[in-house]
Amino acid sequence: MKSHVYRPLWVVIGLVCIILVARYFYVPKDFGVGERGYMYGWHEKSNELFWKDYKVKYKGSQYCKDCHSDNYNKLMQSPHVIIPCEDCHSPAIDHPMDPQKLQIQKGRELCLRCHYPLPYPTSGRANIPSIDPDTHNPGTECVMCHNPHNPLEGLK
Amino acid sequence: MNRRDFLKNTARVIGGLTLPLTAFKIINPGELLASTGDKTKVRWVFLVDTYKCVGCGMCVRACKLENDIPYDAKVTRTWVERYVITKDGKTHADSPMGARDGFTTSKIDLGIDGYENVKKEDIDKGFFVPKLCNQCENPPCVQVCPVGATYQTEDGIVLVDRSWCIGCGYCIMGCPYGVRFFHPVYHTAEKCTFCYHRITKGMKTACVDACPFGARQIGNIKDPNDPVTKIIMTERVGILKEEYGTKPQVYYVGLDREVK
Numbered sequence: 086m087k088s089h090v091y092r093p094l095w096v097v098i099g100l101v102c103i104i105l106v107a108r109y110f111y112v113p114k115d116f117g118v119g120e121r122g123y124m125y126g127w128h129e130k131s132n133e134l135f136w137k138d139y140k141v142k143y144k145g146s147q148y149c150k151d152c153h154s155d156n157y158n159k160l161m162q163s164p165h166v167i168i169p170c171e172d173c174h175s176p177a178i179d180h181p182m183d184p185q186k187l188q189i190q191k192g193r194e195l196c197l198r199c200h201y202p203l204p205y206p207t208s209g210r211a212n213i214p215s216i217d218p219d220t221h222n223p224g225t226e227c228v229m230c231h232n233p234h235n236p237l238e239g240l241k
Numbered sequence: 242m243n244r245r246d247f248l249k250n251t252a253r254v255i256g257g258l259t260l261p262l263t264a265f266k267i268i269n270p271g272e273l274l275a276s277t278g279d280k281t282k283v284r285w286v287f288l289v290d291t292y293k294c295v296g297c298g299m300c301v302r303a304c305k306l307e308n309d310i311p312y313d314a315k316v317t318r319t320w321v322e323r324y325v326i327t328k329d330g331k332t333h334a335d336s337p338m339g340a341r342d343g344f345t346t347s348k349i350d351l352g353i354d355g356y357e358n359v360k361k362e363d364i365d366k367g368f369f370v371p372k373l374c375n376q377c378e379n380p381p382c383v384q385v386c387p388v389g390a391t392y393q394t395e396d397g398i399v400l401v402d403r404s405w406c407i408g409c410g411y412c413i414m415g416c417p418y419g420v421r422f423f424h425p426v427y428h429t430a431e432k433c434t435f436c437y438h439r440i441t442k443g444m445k446t447a448c449v450d451a452c453p454f455g456a457r458q459i460g461n462i463k464d465p466n467d468p469v470t471k472i473i474m475t476e477r478v479g480i481l482k483e484e485y486g487t488k489p490q491v492y493y494v495g496l497d498r499e500v501k
Binding site: 116119120121124125126127128129132133135136137138139140141142143145167168169171172175176194197198199201202203204205206207208209210213218 | 281291292293294295296297298299302303306307308325342343344345346347361364366367368369379380383384389390391392393394395400402403404405434437438439441442444447450451453454455456495
C-alpha cells in the first residue's frame, strides 16, 4: 500500500516526537500539579521556595529596641507610639552591618502624610491634629521645633 | 465480510475506543481533586478597615521597599485610593503614585487633566481604601496563564514564577481588580504575594507592620481563634466585585458602593 499521505504523516509524527523529547528535557522535573489541582496548581514546586526565601527588610520596632532604647522608650510614652520605627527611619535590613546608616526621612512631606488637614468625616484622618503647611512656618523642617519621638514634650 | 475480518475489525474498534478512555481516566482531574480533599490548615486572608485608614501611604512605601519594586516607577503591588463624595452626588477619586507619599493636598489628582478643587463644605463623605491582591479562591489570572508560570499555593497565595513567565500579559488583563503589572526590571508579571516570605516565617506582611492605625490585618481563616477570622465571621464585611465569582479573600469593613 503506497500512498502520498504517508510521507507527510511520518514528518508530522517525527515533529511530534522531537517536541515530546525536547519537552522532556526542557521542563523541570518538579513541574506538575500542585495542591490546588489542574486548574490553579500547575507549577514548578521549587518556585515556592524562591518566594519563601525572599529577603526580609522590615524587621519591626523590636529589632531597634535594645540598641536605641532611649528613643524607643521615649516613643513608647508618646502619642506616636503607634508609628513603627522603620516608617520614618527606613527598613533596617541588616543594620548596623548593612546598611551602616539608615536613610531617615525628615522633610515636611513625611509629617504631612498624617498632619495635613483633610476634613473627611467618615475617615480616621479627620481626628488627627493638623496644620496648614502654607501658613505654618513654611520652608522649615518640622523637627526643628517638634520632637517626633515625643511630640507633646513641648517645642525645642 | 467473512468471520475473520469481522472479528479483526471488532477488536480494532474496541481497542481504539478504550484506549482514549483509559488515557483520559489516568488524568481525570475531578477524581484526583476528590481523593486529595481539603486537608490544608492555613488559608491566608486579609482584612481592611476603611474607617481606620487615614491615607498616610506608609503601607505603599513599605511594600515597595520590602519587595524591591522600583520606587519611582508608576507600578505598585498595593495602593491606597481616596474617595470624596460631594453633596451634588459626584464621586471624586484619586491615587497619586498609588499614594506612595500619602495624600498631602485636598486637591483631587486628575492625571493629565490637572487637579480638581473640592470645597470643604461640599463634602458628604471622604475616605481611603487600600487595595492589594485579593488572592481569590478562583483566581482568573491563574486560569489564563498558558505556561503554568502563575499558580496558587496550598495556603491560597497566588505567585508568579519569574523564570517561567513568558510575559504574554494575559493574567494582567484577566485580573478584574487590576492588581497585576509588568515588573520594570524582570519584565515578567508581578503581583502582591501577601509577603509570602514574611507570613511563612510567622511575621506579618510589610504593609500590615507599617500601618500605624491597624487598618490592615492579615490572618488565617481556617483558624477559628484568629482575631481576623473572628471579625470576618461576626461583623459586617464586604468584598470587591463579588459578581465576578472570583471569591476574593480581602475583606473590607466600611466598604461603600462607590468603591469598585
